[in-house]
Amino acid sequence: MMSWDVKVDEHTCIGSGMCAALMPEVFSLDGAVAHPVTPSVEADETVLDVADSCPAMAITVTDGGREIGPRP
């Protein structure tokens, strides 16, 4: 099964909670900044939506090292 890697830049994240609310199975917001619950996720367009929607552009999604989210 195809899987993508997800990262949250803790220095850029503003803790808006968008990612954790949209995909609690992938992201969590416990303190001031969000973290991926798991570094690798099943390919799912919603992950790209989340990366696009992040108001701080703090989320990066890569597929085998190639950056695919946020989309331009």
Add this chain to the structure above:
Amino acid sequence: MTATDPTAWEGSLGRWGDYDRDDPFGLFEGLRRAGPVHDVTLADGHRAFLVIGYAAAREALNHPDLSKDMLSALARDGAVVDEGLPGPAFARHMLSVDPPDHTRLRRLAAGAFRRARLEALEPRIRQLVAELLDDLAIGGVANAPVDLVAGFARPLPFAVIGELLGIGRSDQDRLSGWFATLFAPHTCPEPPAEAVAASDAIVGYLGDLVDSRWDAPTEDLVGDLITACRSAMLTRQELLSTLFQLIVAGHDTTTSLIGNGLVLLLEHPDQRDTLLAEPDRVPAAVEEMLRVDAPVPHATFRYALRDTTIAGQEIPAGVQVLVNLAAAGRDPGRNENPDAFDVRRTGAAHIAFGHGVHHCLGAPLARLELQEALRALATELPGLHLDGDIVWKTQMLVRGPRSMPIGW
């Protein structure tokens, strides 16, 4: 009675919204200190639980038992909320539905707010700012004050949303007038005839706009949404609701953001000097303005789907929950010396754009508009100053100057 006395607010809480718009922050802070949740009555008579303070507000904005689904709320026979204009047919946009509809509708509009599209829009915003400032200078009579709201803070966001939607200047002026009439505060329970007429005019305009572009969708957000509608990714009702909501969310909020930011800057000449000397601080100054004076002091409609608990307080099913966004930025538990406006502050914590899935889609665009406004005003009008009294808006959902006389 002192601000720390929890009973001090009973009078104010009889009708929430019945408070001083010039400076509501003393009331907000006293209320926050008294507790995170308060049982209040809204201006239209509906009961609501007001949630106040940084942590409590974030908890509420992400709470799974709170819904924004306006149609399901209206189905409870007016017990939760009254129908507003233009009516339930225009309440199928991302801000009045829950996931998964919210996720779908937000996705369809989100493309227009992505980095590359906004970067492409940036020079145009800079040009619009320059044109408005030129018009201000030309239109201003020597030594007489000019209104910075009417001449700048109001037309800029409308021009930008016009760019996104492909709506020209003369139509922007008509729409702007109709929206101003539609949302003008009124005292009687029923909306006045002119508000109904304005609502009808907006509904008619948006319907004609979609019809005229249906067969040949334009390369803008309206075209994107029409293409999606033709592929059955959203209904016509959702398309029209979304256009209505994008215009509402895109103009008066940003007008107030720019207005509040400029008031802060002109009332703090030392901070303005700092920005002039250190223009790199403009983005941080925008965050500080959002923190100190949130243009949308209360989040939009939410209600409890079932009996639930927020910040330790029980909330009954079927009651509205009104989340205060403005007090969160001034919560001393989150920001040191919170009432001080300081453009050198780093890590200003605020929820002026909300929190969770409904975090403002247009936030990057609103930030961009205020950043460009600050850069231009600070550098091109170094003598800019307040020249008369500021009059504040009286609406509850948006706080900002209604008029702001300036000279330079």
